[in-house]
Amino acid sequence: MKKIFLAILVAFSCFASAQKNTYKLYFKKNQVILSTEQKKELSELAKKTKEAELVTIFPLTYDSIYQRYIFSNVADKQAAEIAKYTGNIGFEVMSRPSNFPSGFKGRSFSINVKLIRSIAVVEVQKPYFAPKPSQFFLIDPKRDTLIKGNEGTKLHFPIGCMQTKNKVMVELKEYYAMADYVKYGLPSISNGKMIESGGVIYLNAKENIGSKKQVSINPDKGVGLEFTLGKNKPNMQVFVKDPSSKKMNWILQDSLKGSYTWEMTETIVDPDDNVISQKTYHSKEEWEKHLALEEKKEILQKKAEKTKAKSDDMLQLYNLGFINCDRFPNQPLKPLKVYLTENSAANYYLVFNDIRGVMSGTASENILSFESVPVNRQATLIAIAFEGSQAYYFSSPLVTGGKPSLKINLKPVDEKFINGELAKLH
Numbered sequence: 001m002k003k004i005f006l007a008i009l010v011a012f013s014c015f016a017s018a019q020k021n022t023y024k025l026y027f028k029k030n031q032v033i034l035s036t037e038q039k040k041e042l043s044e045l046a047k048k049t050k051e052a053e054l055v056t057i058f059p060l061t062y063d064s065i066y067q068r069y070i071f072s073n074v075a076d077k078q079a080a081e082i083a084k085y086t087g088n089i090g091f092e093v094m095s096r097p098s099n100f101p102s103g104f105k106g107r108s109f110s111i112n113v114k115l116i117r118s119i120a121v122v123e124v125q126k127p128y129f130a131p132k133p134s135q136f137f138l139i140d141p142k143r144d145t146l147i148k149g150n151e152g153t154k155l156h157f158p159i160g161c162m163q164t165k166n167k168v169m170v171e172l173k174e175y176y177a178m179a180d181y182v183k184y185g186l187p188s189i190s191n192g193k194m195i196e197s198g199g200v201i202y203l204n205a206k207e208n209i210g211s212k213k214q215v216s217i218n219p220d221k222g223v224g225l226e227f228t229l230g231k232n233k234p235n236m237q238v239f240v241k242d243p244s245s246k247k248m249n250w251i252l253q254d255s256l257k258g259s260y261t262w263e264m265t266e267t268i269v270d271p272d273d274n275v276i277s278q279k280t281y282h283s284k285e286e287w288e289k290h291l292a293l294e295e296k297k298e299i300l301q302k303k304a305e306k307t308k309a310k311s312d313d314m315l316q317l318y319n320l321g322f323i324n325c326d327r328f329p330n331q332p333l334k335p336l337k338v339y340l341t342e343n344s345a346a347n348y349y350l351v352f353n354d355i356r357g358v359m360s361g362t363a364s365e366n367i368l369s370f371e372s373v374p375v376n377r378q379a380t381l382i383a384i385a386f387e388g389s390q391a392y393y394f395s396s397p398l399v400t401g402g403k404p405s406l407k408i409n410l411k412p413v414d415e416k417f418i419n420g421e422l423a424k425l426h
Contacts, residue, residue: 021049025041133173134171152174154314162205164207175199176229177425186200188250188324189249194357194374196327197324224317225325227325237252237253237327238316238324331374331375339368341407346394349384353379373400379397380395393421394411
């Protein structure tokens with residue numbers, strides 16, 4: 001009897017010592033698979049933990065009824081997932097799910113882990129899908145230039161539209177398939193409202209010299225832009241990625257006009273592309289005075305007048321980065337809530353059958369919410385989750401109206417399967 005009591009005492013004392021350094025990892029209701037944010041949390045924990053230091057990790061879930069954190073009925077599975085992941089980022093799992101008193105309601109589960117090797121534990125989440133290939137075009141900003149992407153995007157660079165005199169390397173990526181919007185996180189959302197997309201591009205520009213200096217678009221000139229799909233649809237406008245938002249949010253390009261600053265940099269290089277001199281002009285007047293002194297202003301103006309007509313039928317672009325061709329659908333928009341029989345940690349997308357739009361949803365408890373979507377339209381709900389190199393996928397038809405209820409059954413799949421399913425989207 002004494003031996004049994006001593007063993008219990010030793011076990012409890014070991015647990016108590018581990019309690020000196022504890023970490024609470026919070027899960028959503030019925031969530032088992034670790035989310036990307038949770039993995040980042042554990043990786044940050046590994047960076048802050050000293051070598052050979054013991055840490056106890058508690059998997060907790062918020063109880064909205066009693067308004068407190070508890071060990072849920074899947075806490076044992078959550079603890080097992082924590083043990084599995086921490087074992088891959090530098091920790092040694094000292095004990096598996098345990099049943100020691102902890103002060104939280106329900107059966108208590110904890111994971112004791114010890115950092116066994118001093119390494120810089122920073123998880124780099126590699127993209128599961130192969131990145132969209134870039135296309136590169138070398139242009140001379142002193143010449144009128146028209147380029148066309150592999151998927152039909154046209155860009156017209158009139159003389160003087162780039163804020164440099166050196167040759168410019170233009171990078172272009174095109175996103176037109178609905179699958180692209182899902183795979184690369186490009187939902188059609190503007191401040192919570194769905195927008196109908198006529199295509200997305202990514203545009204970047206750098207000087208083609210050793211410094212690879214970033215080049216911006218001259219706001220007095222702009223770049224002509226013609227999207228492959230959106231060019232024939234009325235009311236299409238240029239949207240850009242909101243620089244103030246962490247999530248992908250599209251805002252009208254015109255809303256950023258007040259932030260433009262006029263700047264022109266002239267760089268002179270020798271035949272070997274070595275920079276001889278470089279000067280920046282901070283106003284249009286200063287730049288034009290410089291051009292007049294070099295007797296080039298009149299020549300540039302005449303050439304610009306001849307080529308201006310080429311851009312008249314194009315949308316005008318004044319920003320680099322992600323660009324979207326969109327319009328707001330002329331129909332009622334309402335919030336949509338989908339009731340889930342169980343909540344899985346996943347990325348949720350709503351893809352419409354007859355509107356070129358993709359909405360991303362937010363899951364909380366057992367409710368999946370979409371802020372503002374067209375009502376009574378047929379769509380496909382897609383859920384994608386990742387655990388390391390393993391992907392999980394689910395899709396189901398859905399009508400945006402009423403109070404739809406779904407059971408999300410994520411199944412392990414490979415990239416080829418997901419690509420095939422997404423390719424079926426209209």
